[in-house]
Amino acid sequence: MTTIQPIARLLAVILIAAMVLVAIPSPVHGQGGPPPSARLDGIRLTPQLWNNCGPANLTQALSYFGWGYDQTRAANYLKPDPEDKNVSPGQMAAFVNQQTEMPTLRALWRYGGTLDLIKRLIAAGFPVIIESGFDVEDLGWMGHYETVIAYDDASQTIWHFDTYLVDESGSMGIARPYSEFDYWWRHFNRAFIVIFPVDRENEIRDILGSYVDPKYAAEQALIVARQEATEDPNDSWAWFNAGTSSAKLGRYHDAAIYFDEAFRLGMPYRVTWYQFGAYEAYFNLGRFEDVLTLANNTAATTLYVEETNYWRGMAYAGLGRFDEAVVQFDEALAFNRNFLEAQTAKDQVQNGTFAAAAPVPSQ
Structure with missing residues (x-):
């Protein structure tokens, strides 16, 4: 090139x-730290259909709010051809914001997420989908979505539902150390999607703090990336x-x-x-x-x-x-x-x- x-x-x-x-301030979130542990109950684990990671994760996150449709509803809009290899976070958020079945739900996505921010959202009762690297035996590296459902500071563990590794997910989710979770998450610039009822938008804004502004989120992601490149x-x-x-x-x-x-x-x-x-x-x-x-x-x-x-x-x-x-x-x-x-x-x-x-x- x-x-x-x-x-x-x-x-x-x-x-x-x-x-x-x-000279650059740390990310600004809402006031008060998250509790030492939290778990979301009521999310329906959704085994993905062929090549349907994005719509399946969106479906299981929406199920927390009572969404009763299966993953084909989201897939028909997001990827009319089932062979489509990619659905981007912006497309997934747009689907939530445009669907009419549950018009009181909204979604947003940002780069540069942090574990602290995910914990705040989970503790407040908001499902979070993250885009992550994924290495499958005999297939190599690929992109993947995961729905975060719980965390625990004492054990430094985060749990997520994996629509591909359904048996490993079980009813409690797949447990991963914070460091391992972040290692794979950074492969997608720590992108995250959060879904929320429109009448709780002010609460979301309070939790996100300066991350309400997507430019601020991108700036934070850039700061972290530059620092990581400087270190290695x-x-x-x-x-x-x-x-x-x-x-x-x-x-x-x-x-x-x-x-x-x-x-x-x-x-x-x-x-x-x-x-x-x-x-x-x-x-x-x-x-x-x-x-x-x-x-x-x-x-x-x-x-x-x-x-x-x-x-x-x-x-x-x-x-x-x-x-x-x-x-x-x-x-x-x-x-x-x-x-x-x-x-x-x-x-x-x-x-x-x-x-x-x-x-x-x-x-």
Whole structure:
């Protein structure tokens, strides 16, 4: 891939960040610490159907509030094609906010979650879904959702329902040490989804504190990622998370630097099945050939990620190859009719309003 700035510049950015960390306040949550332990009762463990981790976790979290539908209700909206490999946290939150069966429920998602924040939410009676790394024997690394149901400070243990490992979950959930839980959670920049009744929104705001603002959450995630990269410059996940947070904040030059280093160090090939910040950063800098490289590499491992077609289409449009772009947007929409970004981009290409940065020549 094209490297727009040398690694020395990247390391300088990290060293500067490390020096200013002491001046940055800790995350601000609501007042008062969480109790030493808590457990949510009434969540219905939901064994996932084929390739249905996201909808299954959403269904079991919603069951806490009396949701009576099975996982196909969420799946029909989130992933009309059962082969779809990915449902993003934003899509899951949008489903809750748009569904009409229980219109008094809401959801939000953020990057940069903390164990303390999860504990506060669980103790207050709010189900939390986290996106996490997952290593399956003989299959390798992949993304996974888990529904947190309990924690205990004395044993430093967190419990979650796993829709894939149903037998291990049992009625009490899978127990994991805090450190192990966080190790896998950081593979998705510590993303979390919380579901709540609309009449308890003020309570949620009090618990979240400054995390009510998604930009604040992304800033906190960026601080943590930079610190982790400073402590271990060979930590590819730290660099990748810094890129993800920077892209979320619209700092595409910084994001591209971080992603370049993450890919140089090596990432699991499935990472672009689930996370798309690198596409966003490269696209917004005019690195369309690098977008195409990422998309083509991903397509070589699976054809069932509509975001691959979307970003390939965006790159083609950026290069002025509009007919090819429309084909890609159509393929994304054929796979998921609810993928509105693809429809918007297609409309812009066809009505002449599509805009992009000037292409950067490939090196």
